[in-house]
Amino acid sequence: MKREPLGPGHPLIGSTGRSDDVPSSQDSTSGYHRKSSMQSVALNPSSSAMRAAARQAEPLDINAPRCRCLVRLLCSPGSDSLEYTHQFLTSYLDGRLRPQVAQRLGVAGYELMSNALNYSSMAEDIALEIFDLPESAAIRVANETIAPRISMLNEHMQKIRNNAEAALVGEMRRSVTGGPVRPMLGLARIVHEVSLQLDVSIRERRVTMTASCLK
Amino acid sequence: MSAFEKVTLPSLESLTVEITGPATVVLKGTITCKDPAADLGPFVRAMHEAMIADRVAELRVDVSGLSFVNSSAIRLFIDWTSWIKAMPAKRYKLQFATTRRVTWQKTSFLALQSLAAEVISVEQVD
Numbered sequence: 001m002k003r004e005p006l007g008p009g010h011p012l013i014g015s016t017g018r019s020d021d022v023p024s025s026q027d028s029t030s031g032y033h034r035k036s037s038m039q040s041v042a043l044n045p046s047s048s049a050m051r052a053a054a055r056q057a058e059p060l061d062i063n064a065p066r067c068r069c070l071v072r073l074l075c076s077p078g079s080d081s082l083e084y085t086h087q088f089l090t091s092y093l094d095g096r097l098r099p100q101v102a103q104r105l106g107v108a109g110y111e112l113m114s115n116a117l118n119y120s121s122m123a124e125d126i127a128l129e130i131f132d133l134p135e136s137a138a139i140r141v142a143n144e145t146i147a148p149r150i151s152m153l154n155e156h157m158q159k160i161r162n163n164a165e166a167a168l169v170g171e172m173r174r175s176v177t178g179g180p181v182r183p184m185l186g187l188a189r190i191v192h193e194v195s196l197q198l199d200v201s202i203r204e205r206r207v208t209m210t211a212s213c214l215k
Numbered sequence: 216m217s218a219f220e221k222v223t224l225p226s227l228e229s230l231t232v233e234i235t236g237p238a239t240v241v242l243k244g245t246i247t248c249k250d251p252a253a254d255l256g257p258f259v260r261a262m263h264e265a266m267i268a269d270r271v272a273e274l275r276v277d278v279s280g281l282s283f284v285n286s287s288a289i290r291l292f293i294d295w296t297s298w299i300k301a302m303p304a305k306r307y308k309l310q311f312a313t314t315r316r317v318t319w320q321k322t323s324f325l326a327l328q329s330l331a332a333e334v335i336s337v338e339q340v341d
Contacts, residue, residue, distance in 0.1 A: 083248065100318075106283065110285060111285070165326070168326055172293055172330055173330060176297045184286075185286035189286060192322060193321075193322040
């Protein structure tokens with residue numbers, strides 16, 4: 001299976017949750033400088049989840065020698081596969097990982113897949129993968145998307161990076177007030193609710209989102 | 216028979232709904248359907264109208280057995296609180312019974328409470 005590199009050299013547009021990302025002076029779609037300081041995103045530094053996650057500063061390197069792809073699922077854009085995929089994922093993760101880690105990755109898998117199905121172009125299949133490293137586990141979803149989604153995603157990721165909790169509450173508030181754009185709770189849930197590191201990369205119209213945590 | 220007892224319960228494969236008291240509803244399972252507003256919205260609306268008809272001060276919603284809900288289902292809870300807030304004269308309170316063991320419940324209900332503290336309270340059952 002061809003593996004797309006996702007190390008520090010990857011054209012990452014952003015990573016959130018556990019790293020301190022500082023936008024470069026470049027175009028926002030072209031890259032972010034990354035540094036490993038943990039200070040600015042600590043929503044609740046006393047929680048064990050935050051402390052554990054803080055140890056994982058860099059995006060998950062799926063090219064690492066001991067990184068294994070456990071599962072790769074392909075779904076057709078526009079298909080009605082979300083519920084079945086979630087059922088499979090939760091059962092699989094429950095059998096493979098500690099309950100709390102399985103639960104957190106299950107939420108990420110659902111929300112990432114839901115976004116991919118909602119915003120995917122019809123050009124290519126949506127790919128969902130589960131990765132396993134000795135210390136961490138990750139779910140990655142990749143899909144081709146439409147141009148308006150990319151700018152929306154950049155803007156939304158910036159809000160989450162600034163303050164995931166505020167982004168979640170803001171999206172909830174937007175559910176009540178309404179507006180032209182559908183509220184987007186999913187990504188904020190991944191970062192704030194289940195405390196996963198969320199890495200996003202965009203190459204042309206291909207969006208790859210990776211949610212990871214320590215096991 | 217109260218209006219609440221006459222509410223038709225939804226039929227969803229992954230979800231069990233029980234009315235266990237004069238103002239208590241228990242939700243167990245998961246909500247993963249694509250459009251919870253379509254599948255569960257009418258039931259939630261019916262409960263809301265029943266609360267008003269029965270002039271009940273508080274409805275206890277036990278979600279501690281609800282292991283996963285998608286974002287659209289969270290929006291349904293948000294809608295519910297906004298319906299109550301829109302009717303100050305006939306307002307009742309929602310008391311959500313939650314568990315610390317299920318991650319989504321901790322953060323989502325805290326966030327919901329920050330938006331609608333006057334109409335919801337959150338209790339941890341374990």
